[in-house]
Amino acid sequence: MTSINTAIQLMTREDAEQSRAGEGTCSPDLAKGPWEFDIPTVPERAPDYGPGASLQDLAPVSTPRQGVLPEEYQLAGDAELEARILAAKEALGDRLVILGHFYQRDEVVKHADFVGDSFQLANAALTRPDAEAIVFCGVHFMAETADILSRPDQSVILPNLAAGCSMADMADADSVADCWEQLEELFGTEPDDGGRQPVIPVTYMNSSAALKAFCGRNGGIVCTSSNAATVLEWAFERGQRVLFFPDQHLGRNTAKAMGVSLDEMPMWNLRKVLGGNTEQELLDSRVILWHGFCSVHKRFTVNQIEKARAEFPGVRVIVHPECPMPVVDAADEAGSTDYIRKAIAAAEPGTTFAVGTEINMVNRLAAEYPEHTIFCLDPVICPCSTMYRIHPGYLAWVLEGLVAGDVRNRITVEPEVAAHARVALERMLAARP
Numbered sequence: 001m002t003s004i005n006t007a008i009q010l011m012t013r014e015d016a017e018q019s020r021a022g023e024g025t026c027s028p029d030l031a032k033g034p035w036e037f038d039i040p041t042v043p044e045r046a047p048d049y050g051p052g053a054s055l056q057d058l059a060p061v062s063t064p065r066q067g068v069l070p071e072e073y074q075l076a077g078d079a080e081l082e083a084r085i086l087a088a089k090e091a092l093g094d095r096l097v098i099l100g101h102f103y104q105r106d107e108v109v110k111h112a113d114f115v116g117d118s119f120q121l122a123n124a125a126l127t128r129p130d131a132e133a134i135v136f137c138g139v140h141f142m143a144e145t146a147d148i149l150s151r152p153d154q155s156v157i158l159p160n161l162a163a164g165c166s167m168a169d170m171a172d173a174d175s176v177a178d179c180w181e182q183l184e185e186l187f188g189t190e191p192d193d194g195g196r197q198p199v200i201p202v203t204y205m206n207s208s209a210a211l212k213a214f215c216g217r218n219g220g221i222v223c224t225s226s227n228a229a230t231v232l233e234w235a236f237e238r239g240q241r242v243l244f245f246p247d248q249h250l251g252r253n254t255a256k257a258m259g260v261s262l263d264e265m266p267m268w269n270l271r272k273v274l275g276g277n278t279e280q281e282l283l284d285s286r287v288i289l290w291h292g293f294c295s296v297h298k299r300f301t302v303n304q305i306e307k308a309r310a311e312f313p314g315v316r317v318i319v320h321p322e323c324p325m326p327v328v329d330a331a332d333e334a335g336s337t338d339y340i341r342k343a344i345a346a347a348e349p350g351t352t353f354a355v356g357t358e359i360n361m362v363n364r365l366a367a368e369y370p371e372h373t374i375f376c377l378d379p380v381i382c383p384c385s386t387m388y389r390i391h392p393g394y395l396a397w398v399l400e401g402l403v404a405g406d407v408r409n410r411i412t413v414e415p416e417v418a419a420h421a422r423v424a425l426e427r428m429l430a431a432r433p
């Protein structure tokens with residue numbers, strides 16, 4: 001199998017044939033080492049997210065920055081990095097567990113003890129109680145969740161601190177608190193005759209620990225893309241309406257499938273009073289949607305689906321619920337990464353799948369299931385900008401640090417924040433369909 005990284009290197013070589021129209025990569029900079037984007041050119045300015053799907057998104061000034069990766073790791077070739085990672089793993093033995101998200105590059109995933117989505121991985125780490133170090137090859141909020149669920153004496157490490165998530169960054173704690181204050185002023189804080197609160201806050205797993213804690217403190221809950229409908233049901237039993245952040249698309253797609261009309265789902269624009277809504281619109285709402293989105297999943301379009309159907313009659317189109325509503329409506333199925341994996345695993349041999357999710361995962365599924373034809377709906381290779389920041393060079397650097405007794409890039413969540421966030425996570429685990 002050609003990895004996505006290798007494909008990008010080949011496509012961006014000077015002597016490469018011109019990419020076919022509309023294909024190729026979304027940025028030739030993807031062929032560079034991520035360390036080239038870790039240091040912003042103007043230090044006091046917010047860094048951008050770097051090449052990939054989130055390149056055009058605005059990063060908050062507070063986005064964590066990665067220091068300089070020592071040159072020996074930048075210059076080392078693939079084979080040398082692989083040998084160094086394997087040697088460090090061997091030296092650390094059971095003291096180490098490496099977690100690899102589905103959207104990571106193959107060159108990193110091959111070293112992972114567990115591969116999965118963010119919540120699966122945080123739970124997988126719990127099965128290795130001897131591990132002193134949990135190296136999370138994913139993005140910042142995932143490492144925070146692992147830290148919340150792990151023991152205090154275990155260190156959770158993110159190999160590159162610049163591996164944030166542009167969607168999670170779209171809802172910061174101050175803006176959500178401001179929204180909440182306006183909603184409390186409008187709706188009051190007293191429950192109705194049925195004991196239902198005016199608003200229940202629901203945060204997607206893809207959010208900071210501070211927002212999970214906000215939900216924990218305010219009678220709210222966390223959801224994943226696998227259990228969003230169950231969680232919304234839980235919230236509707238306890239509240240007259242829901243404030244859903246940060247992903248508008250997951251919120252809208254899930255609530256719509258449950259029968260909530262689009263008129264009952266106003267969007268909250270954080271730059272406007274009452275989020276840009278009238279009082280009546282908010283009073284009539286069932287789900288107030290935060291204006292966040294995933295730039296990876298926003299790339300998928302109805303046109304791509306029509307093209308896939310024209311070229312591959314009988315194709316099964318499966319997309320992630322972070323895709324915009326028209327795309328989810330046009331697809332045959334929508335579901336989490338876990339749903340997509342299971343659907344492909346259970347299909348009759350010879351099935352053709354067009355998949356709407358991150359390209360590294362789609363490429364790996366195509367290799368794992370050669371009995372099917374599997375391709376990404378988007379013909380342009382455009383991986384997640386922040387997942388891309390994790391490169392074998394950083395993995396080698398943090399692992400060799402551990403061997404030398406130096407814990408690099410540890411992610412810690414304040415105990416008070418972690419305690420409230422755990423409440424919201426526990427509510428999610430207790431929620432039943």
Ligand code: SF4
Nearest residue numbers: 165166167294296384
């Ligand atoms: S794929 Fe989207 S939601 Fe996932 S880490 Fe990347 S930007 Fe965030």
